[in-house]
Amino acid sequence: MCQNCNLDENQKKLQEVFDKYKDTQGALIPVLHEAQEIYGYLPLSVQEAVADALEIPLSEVYGVVTFYTHFSLYPKGKYKIQICLGTACYVKGANNILEELKKQLGIDVGQSTKDGKFSLDACRCVGACGIAPVMMINDDVYGSLAVSDVADILKKY
Amino acid sequence: MKSLTELKAIKQKVTEVPDYKIVVGMATCGIAAGANPVFKELKRIADEKKLSNVDIQITGCIGICRLEPIVEVYTAKGERYTYVKVDAEKAQDIIQKHIIEGKPCTDYLICDDGEACIKNIQETKSFKKQIRIALRNCGNINPENIDEYIKNDGYFALGKVLTEMKPAEVIQLLLDSGLRGRGGAGFPTGLKWKFAAAAQNEQKYVCCNADEGDPGAFMDRSVLEGDPHSILEAMAIAGYAIGSDQGFIYVRAEYPVAVKRLNLAIKQAKEYGLLGNNIFGTDFSFDIELRLGAGAFVCGEETALMTSIEGKRGEPRPRPPFPANKGLFGKPTILNNVETFANIPVIINKGADWFNKIGTEKSKGTKVFAVGGKINNTGLIEIPMGMTLREVIYEIGGGIPNGKAFKAAQTGGPSGGCIPAEHLDVAIDYDNLIAIGSMMGSGGLIVMDEDNCMVDIAHFFLGFTVDESCGKCPPCRIGTHRMLEMLEKITAGKGEDKDIEKLERLAYSIKEAALCGLGQTAPNPVLSTLRYFKDEYKAHIYQKTCPAGVCKNLLSYNIDAEKCIGCGLCARNCPANAITGVVKSPYTIDKDKCIKCGVCMEKCKFGAIYKK
Numbered sequence: 001m002c003q004n005c006n007l008d009e010n011q012k013k014l015q016e017v018f019d020k021y022k023d024t025q026g027a028l029i030p031v032l033h034e035a036q037e038i039y040g041y042l043p044l045s046v047q048e049a050v051a052d053a054l055e056i057p058l059s060e061v062y063g064v065v066t067f068y069t070h071f072s073l074y075p076k077g078k079y080k081i082q083i084c085l086g087t088a089c090y091v092k093g094a095n096n097i098l099e100e101l102k103k104q105l106g107i108d109v110g111q112s113t114k115d116g117k118f119s120l121d122a123c124r125c126v127g128a129c130g131i132a133p134v135m136m137i138n139d140d141v142y143g144s145l146a147v148s149d150v151a152d153i154l155k156k157y
Numbered sequence: 158m159k160s161l162t163e164l165k166a167i168k169q170k171v172t173e174v175p176d177y178k179i180v181v182g183m184a185t186c187g188i189a190a191g192a193n194p195v196f197k198e199l200k201r202i203a204d205e206k207k208l209s210n211v212d213i214q215i216t217g218c219i220g221i222c223r224l225e226p227i228v229e230v231y232t233a234k235g236e237r238y239t240y241v242k243v244d245a246e247k248a249q250d251i252i253q254k255h256i257i258e259g260k261p262c263t264d265y266l267i268c269d270d271g272e273a274c275i276k277n278i279q280e281t282k283s284f285k286k287q288i289r290i291a292l293r294n295c296g297n298i299n300p301e302n303i304d305e306y307i308k309n310d311g312y313f314a315l316g317k318v319l320t321e322m323k324p325a326e327v328i329q330l331l332l333d334s335g336l337r338g339r340g341g342a343g344f345p346t347g348l349k350w351k352f353a354a355a356a357q358n359e360q361k362y363v364c365c366n367a368d369e370g371d372p373g374a375f376m377d378r379s380v381l382e383g384d385p386h387s388i389l390e391a392m393a394i395a396g397y398a399i400g401s402d403q404g405f406i407y408v409r410a411e412y413p414v415a416v417k418r419l420n421l422a423i424k425q426a427k428e429y430g431l432l433g434n435n436i437f438g439t440d441f442s443f444d445i446e447l448r449l450g451a452g453a454f455v456c457g458e459e460t461a462l463m464t465s466i467e468g469k470r471g472e473p474r475p476r477p478p479f480p481a482n483k484g485l486f487g488k489p490t491i492l493n494n495v496e497t498f499a500n501i502p503v504i505i506n507k508g509a510d511w512f513n514k515i516g517t518e519k520s521k522g523t524k525v526f527a528v529g530g531k532i533n534n535t536g537l538i539e540i541p542m543g544m545t546l547r548e549v550i551y552e553i554g555g556g557i558p559n560g561k562a563f564k565a566a567q568t569g570g571p572s573g574g575c576i577p578a579e580h581l582d583v584a585i586d587y588d589n590l591i592a593i594g595s596m597m598g599s600g601g602l603i604v605m606d607e608d609n610c611m612v613d614i615a616h617f618f619l620g621f622t623v624d625e626s627c628g629k630c631p632p633c634r635i636g637t638h639r640m641l642e643m644l645e646k647i648t649a650g651k652g653e654d655k656d657i658e659k660l661e662r663l664a665y666s667i668k669e670a671a672l673c674g675l676g677q678t679a680p681n682p683v684l685s686t687l688r689y690f691k692d693e694y695k696a697h698i699y700q701k702t703c704p705a706g707v708c709k710n711l712l713s714y715n716i717d718a719e720k721c722i723g724c725g726l727c728a729r730n731c732p733a734n735a736i737t738g739v740v741k742s743p744y745t746i747d748k749d750k751c752i753k754c755g756v757c758m759e760k761c762k763f764g765a766i767y768k769k
Binding site for chain 2: 071085131141
């Protein structure tokens, strides 16, 4: 993840977000969503900037960031793989798909590959239960998966 | 929007009816199945062939996910054709043969469970048993175009309420209709509104719970993606009824398509003056703001959801005070679920008497279910309350695939329970489901067959609850953790005598002591499986076997010497080199080396490998 390039650019974008939510009640979560869009994750420096701008304690920002699974303290891969482990996917064998993903990528849930290309997360239901088991790679949804599909799908990226 | 007359003018706005209208299902499941390239291809060919009499539109989910991508053709004569599993190639045929040559492509039309293909979805057996109220527009209108919603009587209920009814009359109408909350608990909607209307405060709020967190449920997503304006309209009606000028929709960040369409719908409604100041020329003003969730199941609980909108950790708080008196930002608030709101404009337009004739004595109207798991027709259905589970699973759902036996249906998500075959004839309504140890829930219905282990399923749900417990109250934070440990022990084959009793005792303690609905209902999956499938628990504990063959620690793979011809395929594929033997005589599996991956069983062409 590119941390130092475009630093000014990112800071400028973040400032625009702060301005946008200046008068919003309960702005913290929307601000964090947009900050994560900009940086890809929420390192301490960004949390500090958010705390300063919204005039709330850093502990409160950190508390919120760590409460919600959508927010990440660490950079994610270029391609974020999310395998659904909701009930419909689970009863249709999503666990086996997950095992295959782990094997193919050589990483565990919550980790990224060394080259930063893929990160692997398990999620709870993307609401596409009709075509279970399902996984998402960034915004692409793959449904009705079989273990043998995994390798071919990964090759596309 | 100054008056109803103006709205009527939009509805009647003469638009040329095209010879053919082609609609492509573009909800999340449609897109996942490849609807985007189909839509692009249809557009491309229509342009290339310079077809001027064809209108190509997108639409939401029609409910038959397993047959996506779906393309429907409507003719000027009023005929409707449903094409299923369409790809780019079939799209070309549809344009060439159906649109240009006027001959429908019968091979691609929808079929009724293995029978001859028929014309459209409305003629299928499963569709005929349904009544579509909340889903009335899903799969029929373009959700990104407000005019299509208005054409189907959209915003007329709001117009009627604002110009002809007093707030108290609106609430009375809802009370008379018997509508109960579709989010799960089934609290009467009219009563909730009445409490909030009675609360005295300058500022009140209307919230929509679109944080559909139950795994296996996607009704709300479909409504948001397929008919977003119905939610905006109903929220404005609620605002008028309780005296609020501000609404919030709390929607999951995991639903990007729904978020996009809601934002667009809010923008369009504002442009038409259906949201904003002085709606329909009255002194009523109402605005709606979208707030995104951030991946916390507990935020589906009403007090946690409000805390989250306030920008805090989504932890529930004790009730009372109830939100109707002290809710969002400390102000009187009503919170209804997406499906509840989707019912309201229709109830206003058609009247309470029309609505309360549908359903059972205490549960009126319809319920949307997301049907998934081991069932042929996965997808979205809307049925009148009182239909039996058997009708849902066998007549609408088309039964269990691969000739397997039905074992249980799970409703209510992590708060609900598993319903066994003996209760298949129970009429589905709020009270009956609670009586048999489950609950209506938000509408996820997952079917399990003989290959699913019920102890493993209970373990799965407890794992979910432990992950999602917010940590505020110890019964939930620690109690569910201990329950999960016991279930891990049992599924690992280390269960002991008295474990079942311990599990039950702890389950009842958590139910009594937990702070919010999530904790109080967390033990339900365990209690209901213990109630109906105790034998499976006992088999794990006392015989150290998993009857369904799921729990790996309790399984062993074996080779049937009589069926094995000694081809060696299994040995060559075994990743652990656990299979040895001499060609043309039966092979054997070294149980110490075997990692129980099941590859050998999959590969064997003679069915010689079995697990026990």
